Amino acid sequence: MKIIDGLLGEHALFHSTFDGLEHVLSEATSAIEIQRAVETLAPGILSHAALEDELLLPAIAAHIPNGPTQVMRAEHREIDALTAQIARAGSLEEARDCGARLLDLLRDHFHKEEAMLFPMAEHHLDDKKLQELGQRWKARRGLA
Ligand SMILES: [Fe+2]
Helix, strand or coil, X not given: CCHHHHHHHHHHHHHHHHHHHHHHHHHCCCHHHHHHHHHHHHHHHXXXXXXXXXXXXXXXXXXXXXXXXXXXXXXXXXXXXXXXXXXXXXXXXXXXXXXXXXXXXXXXXXXXXXXXXXXXXXXXXXXXXXXXXXXXXXXXXXXX
Protein backbone atom coordinates (compact mmCIF):
# COMPACT_ATOMS: atom_id res chain seq x y z
CA MET A 1 0.00 0.00 0.00
CA LYS A 2 1.00 3.60 -0.50
CA ILE A 3 2.06 5.61 2.55
CA ILE A 4 -0.62 8.23 1.79
CA ASP A 5 -3.35 5.61 2.25
CA GLY A 6 -2.00 4.74 5.70
CA LEU A 7 -1.66 8.37 6.77
CA LEU A 8 -5.16 9.22 5.47
CA GLY A 9 -6.60 6.29 7.43
CA GLU A 10 -5.03 7.73 10.57
CA HIS A 11 -6.48 11.15 9.74
CA ALA A 12 -9.98 9.67 9.42
CA LEU A 13 -9.79 8.36 12.99
CA PHE A 14 -8.26 11.57 14.34
CA HIS A 15 -11.12 13.66 12.93
CA SER A 16 -13.58 11.85 15.21
CA THR A 17 -11.28 12.33 18.21
CA PHE A 18 -11.11 16.07 17.45
CA ASP A 19 -14.90 16.24 17.77
CA GLY A 20 -14.56 14.46 21.13
CA LEU A 21 -11.97 16.99 22.30
CA GLU A 22 -14.23 19.87 21.24
CA HIS A 23 -16.97 18.42 23.43
CA VAL A 24 -14.62 18.07 26.42
CA LEU A 25 -13.41 21.66 25.95
CA SER A 26 -16.95 23.01 26.13
CA GLU A 27 -18.13 20.79 29.01
CA ALA A 28 -15.04 20.56 31.26
CA THR A 29 -15.33 21.99 34.77
CA SER A 30 -11.65 21.52 35.66
CA ALA A 31 -8.26 21.67 33.90
CA ILE A 32 -7.61 18.01 34.69
CA GLU A 33 -10.52 16.87 32.49
CA ILE A 34 -8.98 18.69 29.51
CA GLN A 35 -5.50 17.44 30.41
CA ARG A 36 -6.73 13.82 30.53
CA ALA A 37 -8.46 14.17 27.14
CA VAL A 38 -5.33 15.66 25.55
CA GLU A 39 -3.09 13.03 27.21
CA THR A 40 -5.20 10.34 25.56
CA LEU A 41 -4.97 11.94 22.11
CA ALA A 42 -1.40 13.20 22.15
CA PRO A 43 0.65 9.98 21.72
CA GLY A 44 -1.20 9.03 18.53
CA ILE A 45 -1.02 12.51 17.05
CA LEU A 46 2.63 13.06 17.95
CA SER A 47 3.71 9.66 16.60
CA HIS A 48 1.72 10.39 13.41
CA ALA A 49 3.58 13.70 13.01
CA ALA A 50 6.92 12.01 13.75
CA LEU A 51 6.30 9.43 11.00
CA GLU A 52 5.50 12.23 8.54
CA ASP A 53 8.69 14.06 9.58
CA GLU A 54 10.76 10.91 9.19
CA LEU A 55 9.26 9.26 6.09
CA LEU A 56 7.14 11.58 3.97
CA LEU A 57 8.59 15.08 4.31
CA PRO A 58 12.19 14.23 3.32
CA ALA A 59 10.91 12.34 0.26
CA ILE A 60 8.80 15.34 -0.85
CA ALA A 61 11.51 17.88 0.00
CA ALA A 62 13.79 16.14 -2.51
CA HIS A 63 11.42 17.27 -5.30
CA ILE A 64 10.14 20.74 -4.37
CA PRO A 65 11.41 23.94 -2.72
CA ASN A 66 11.62 23.58 1.08
CA GLY A 67 8.78 25.98 2.00
CA PRO A 68 5.76 23.66 2.30
CA THR A 69 7.59 20.89 4.17
CA GLN A 70 9.13 23.43 6.57
CA VAL A 71 5.65 24.80 7.33
CA MET A 72 4.48 21.26 8.14
CA ARG A 73 7.47 20.62 10.40
CA ALA A 74 6.94 23.94 12.19
CA GLU A 75 3.28 23.09 12.79
CA HIS A 76 4.26 19.67 14.17
CA ARG A 77 6.53 21.45 16.67
CA GLU A 78 3.69 23.84 17.55
CA ILE A 79 1.34 20.87 18.18
CA ASP A 80 3.98 19.38 20.47
CA ALA A 81 4.49 22.68 22.33
CA LEU A 82 0.75 23.31 22.84
CA THR A 83 0.28 19.75 24.11
CA ALA A 84 3.04 20.31 26.68
CA GLN A 85 1.54 23.68 27.65
CA ILE A 86 -1.84 22.04 28.31
CA ALA A 87 -0.17 19.44 30.55
CA ARG A 88 1.29 22.31 32.63
CA ALA A 89 -1.83 24.50 32.66
CA GLY A 90 -2.65 25.79 36.13
CA SER A 91 -6.29 26.76 35.57
CA LEU A 92 -9.35 25.67 33.65
CA GLU A 93 -9.19 28.89 31.60
CA GLU A 94 -5.60 28.28 30.55
CA ALA A 95 -6.25 24.62 29.69
CA ARG A 96 -9.36 25.57 27.71
CA ASP A 97 -7.60 28.40 25.86
CA CYS A 98 -4.62 26.22 24.90
CA GLY A 99 -6.95 23.32 24.07
CA ALA A 100 -8.96 25.53 21.70
CA ARG A 101 -5.75 26.72 20.02
CA LEU A 102 -4.56 23.13 19.68
CA LEU A 103 -7.87 22.01 18.20
CA ASP A 104 -7.90 24.86 15.63
CA LEU A 105 -4.30 24.13 14.70
CA LEU A 106 -4.93 20.38 14.34
CA ARG A 107 -7.97 20.83 12.12
CA ASP A 108 -6.23 23.40 9.94
CA HIS A 109 -3.01 21.35 9.73
CA PHE A 110 -4.80 18.12 8.85
CA HIS A 111 -6.84 19.94 6.21
CA LYS A 112 -3.65 21.38 4.66
CA GLU A 113 -2.10 17.93 4.50
CA GLU A 114 -5.18 16.37 2.91
CA ALA A 115 -5.74 19.22 0.43
CA MET A 116 -2.12 20.07 -0.41
CA LEU A 117 0.66 17.92 1.01
CA PHE A 118 -0.68 14.46 0.23
CA PRO A 119 -1.69 15.37 -3.36
CA MET A 120 1.79 16.91 -3.76
CA ALA A 121 3.34 13.61 -2.64
CA GLU A 122 1.16 11.65 -5.08
CA HIS A 123 2.21 14.03 -7.85
CA HIS A 124 5.97 14.07 -7.22
CA LEU A 125 6.69 10.57 -5.91
CA ASP A 126 6.37 7.55 -8.16
CA ASP A 127 4.37 4.48 -7.25
CA LYS A 128 7.46 2.50 -6.25
CA LYS A 129 8.57 5.17 -3.76
CA LEU A 130 5.05 5.57 -2.31
CA GLN A 131 4.83 1.77 -1.85
CA GLU A 132 8.29 1.57 -0.28
CA LEU A 133 7.40 4.36 2.18
CA GLY A 134 4.10 2.54 2.83
CA GLN A 135 6.05 -0.60 3.82
CA ARG A 136 8.17 1.42 6.23
CA TRP A 137 5.04 3.07 7.68
CA LYS A 138 3.45 -0.39 8.21
CA ALA A 139 6.58 -1.69 9.92
CA ARG A 140 6.72 1.34 12.25
CA ARG A 141 3.03 0.89 13.11
CA GLY A 142 3.52 -2.81 13.86
CA LEU A 143 1.33 -3.99 10.96
CA ALA A 144 1.92 -7.27 9.14
FE1 LIG B 1 1.25 16.51 9.93
